[in-house]
Amino acid sequence: MKIIQQAAELQPGTCKVCAAIGVFDGVHLGHQQVIRQTVADAEQQEALAVVITFDRHPNAVVAPARTPPLIHSLPQKLRAIAALGADATLVIPFDQAFSELTGEEFIFGLARDFGKIHSLSVGSDFTFGHQRGGNVTLLKALGAKMHFSVHGLGAVALDSEPVSSTRIREAVRAGRLDRAGELLGREYALAGTVVRGDQLGRQLGFPTANVDVTGRLTPPPGVYAIHAYHGDRRHRAVLNIGHRPTVKAPGPELRVEAHLLDFSGDLYGQELEITFVEKLRDEQKFASLETLKEQIGQDITAARRRFQAA
Numbered sequence: 420m421k422i423i424q425q426a427a428e429l430q431p432g433t434c435k436v437c438a439a440i441g442v443f444d445g446v447h448l449g450h451q452q453v454i455r456q457t458v459a460d461a462e463q464q465e466a467l468a469v470v471i472t473f474d475r476h477p478n479a480v481v482a483p484a485r486t487p488p489l490i491h492s493l494p495q496k497l498r499a500i501a502a503l504g505a506d507a508t509l510v511i512p513f514d515q516a517f518s519e520l521t522g523e524e525f526i527f528g529l530a531r532d533f534g535k536i537h538s539l540s541v542g543s544d545f546t547f548g549h550q551r552g553g554n555v556t557l558l559k560a561l562g563a564k565m566h567f568s569v570h571g572l573g574a575v576a577l578d579s580e581p582v583s584s585t586r587i588r589e590a591v592r593a594g595r596l597d598r599a600g601e602l603l604g605r606e607y608a609l610a611g612t613v614v615r616g617d618q619l620g621r622q623l624g625f626p627t628a629n630v631d632v633t634g635r636l637t638p639p640p641g642v643y644a645i646h647a648y649h650g651d652r653r654h655r656a657v658l659n660i661g662h663r664p665t666v667k668a669p670g671p672e673l674r675v676e677a678h679l680l681d682f683s684g685d686l687y688g689q690e691l692e693i694t695f696v697e698k699l700r701d702e703q704k705f706a707s708l709e710t711l712k713e714q715i716g717q718d719i720t721a722a723r724r725r726f727q728a729a
Contacts, residue, residue, distance in 0.1 A: 423508070438529070438539050448575045452572055480518050488634060488637075577601060596638060615687060655680045657715075659675075659677075664704035697725050700718070
């Protein structure tokens with residue numbers, strides 16, 4: 420799948436373009452319906468299937484106080500889109516200047532740079548343009564003028580309730596990761612770049628990969644048996660999510676730290692994707708680092724037992 424940041428980079432030539440537009444955080448079952456409609460249109464029309472999304476949540480620019488934690492990192496989102504068969508994804512840098520474009524200006528710009536739009540697919544509650552001034556009704560009016568069709572697809576329901584990113588966030592926060600997976604249509608995963616920490620795990624004899632999840636949704640604090648994916652390799656691991664109450668620290672920064680079992684290597688600057696096998700225990704405060712070290716050893720033993728029983 421080709422990834423571009425400007426519509427003009429697509430260079431479709433004489434090919435028509437079928438596009439899906441949305442934030443697509445999580446690429447859940449509802450999002451998948453929109454993207455699959457675009458892929459189906461493109462196959463029928465011998466066109467290019469293009470997904471249009473953003474490099475951040477729009478609220479990060481227009482309403483920072485109301486920015487939700489993201490379900491997916493951008494690389495995760497792009498992988499999920501690619502798996503649905505898109506030919507290209509346009510990742511628009513959502514900045515102040517872009518936020519001030521009217522809905523008409525946004526669509527006219529796409530039409531100019533793509534050349535020939537055959538169809539646009541969106542959710543039925545889709546809004547776009549400055550101050551969310553555009554909606555599906557406006558999109559259809561523009562389509563009538565510019566000769567493209569519009570699919571405004573209704574929400575997918577699960578257990579008689581619409582699938583939404585909000586429901587997924589609620590499930591993850593509650594530790595209902597299986598439920599989150601049902602709404603996503605695949606196993607819930609957390610991913611981020613490995614960054615340098617304070618080496619405490621190494622000092623205790625259990626080196627950890629510190630995963631940067633800034634701005635991201637995380638499950639409840641605690642210790643988990645997990646699978647950690649690095650490239651095409653899968654590792655058994657133990658993950659701690661929490662504020663390290665045993666360690667005196669200047670601030671209550673949330674840490675996500677993975678100890679990969681039977682692994683030795685340098686992961687700094689690389690992506691680690693985590694899937695959750697089982698929660699082993701809640702976060703605890705221990706009387707000393709020595710007691711914490713003993714507990715970590717017990718957590719690793721418990722995780723090994725869990726993997727062996729699988």
